[in-house]
Amino acid sequence: MRQAAGHLTENSPFSHETSREDTMSVILRRERGDLLHRQLFLALREQIRRSVYRDGEPIPSEEQLCQSFGVSRITVRRAVADLVEEGWLEKRLGRGTFVRQAAAKPRSGGGSTFTESLAKRAKQTKVTVLEVSRRSPPPHVATAMGLAEDAQVVYASRLRSISGVPLLFVDSWVMPEYADTITGDALEGRSITEMLLSQGVRFRYVTEEISAVAADPHVAANLHVQVGSPLLCVARLVSKDVGKTVMYLMAYMTSERSRVVFSHEEQELDRMYEAKLIHDVDAYGSDQG
Incomplete structure (x- = not known):
């Protein structure tokens, strides 16, 4: 033993x-x-x-x-x-x-891309649209989207769950020209990505960042976790061309219920340089030993 x-x-x-x-x-x-x-x-x-x-x-x-x-x-x-x-x-x-025999074990990524995986999960989960409105994005989102802080965008907040168990809390900010497409009723049945693709929008550049964050009171309440609990946050910036941002998305999940798994074929391994590991150490001060 x-x-x-x-x-x-x-x-x-x-x-x-x-x-x-x-x-x-x-x-x-x-x-x-x-x-x-x-x-x-x-x-x-x-x-x-x-x-x-x-x-x-x-x-x-x-x-x-x-x-x-x-x-x-x-x-x-x-x-x-x-x-x-x-x-x-x-x-x-x-x-x-x-x-217990056959207790939960790590699962493979199934060979699909992360975007395809999210689309598949979207069909497997129930979505609750919490809010759709016009508003100014937070400063860090405005910077990422190349907008002034007082710019107005379409904001959508959603919660995805299975059998009543919350899995994903998603905040999205979409350029205002797509306001007629992004509505609460439409989001009940399709993801924002699906709606934009149906309008002929083509995503040329997608930058994704995965980090660990502490749950704020609003996110914690929706994911049924304690305030300050560690969460995985997937931030995605989508552009249709250089300097032409379409959407910025932040998806929060708890590691108690969700994981992100990457799968690569052998011929893709030499492209791993496209991913970057960034260390933010300035916040800890320069006097640390």
Whole structure:
């Protein structure tokens, strides 16, 4: 049986299998913001995803988990109960708690482009149109779109969900010449991308940026997460030609329910230079050792 581990920094499900020598105990802290049982739930779930505990294997006992994470038995029981309820674990009478067979595992990207993937997901999810209006975009959006801060654009806010579970909160800003196309009724049935393509708009340049952000109160309320929870944010700038922006989009999702997976064929690997890894370190000051 593998020992309990608090490997909270290695989040990728594609990282190497964690051995006993790699594991370490981590004391959970209330100052982190999340309740202790939620922190433990996330830690154990990540270990299952990374095959620290394999299908059919028992997880550590309550006492071991209490010692490893510095929490009470009540906290352990609640975290384990949540994992059982979500299908990650199963209790076996008189034997303990085991990783459930066929628990969720990393999925491949299926070979489709990210835009195609979003279009497919759009058809699989229910959309709730929260707002469609004319307004000035936030400063960073105006800058990205090459507009003055007081420029008026079409703003659309939507929430995508499956079976009542919110998955994506999407903010979009579209150039005003497409105002007649982007309406609340139209957005109930089609995505903005589909509507623009149907009007003959062709996307020549698409720049996408994926980052981690903290959930503000509005986004948190719609995604049913706590304020300040870490979210994935996909920002997309779409242009039909150089200097001719069509749309700027920001899609927020929680890693508890969504992931972004990229798939590349061998002949495409030499084009990876088109992607850039950018480090924003100025905010931390120049006096850091």
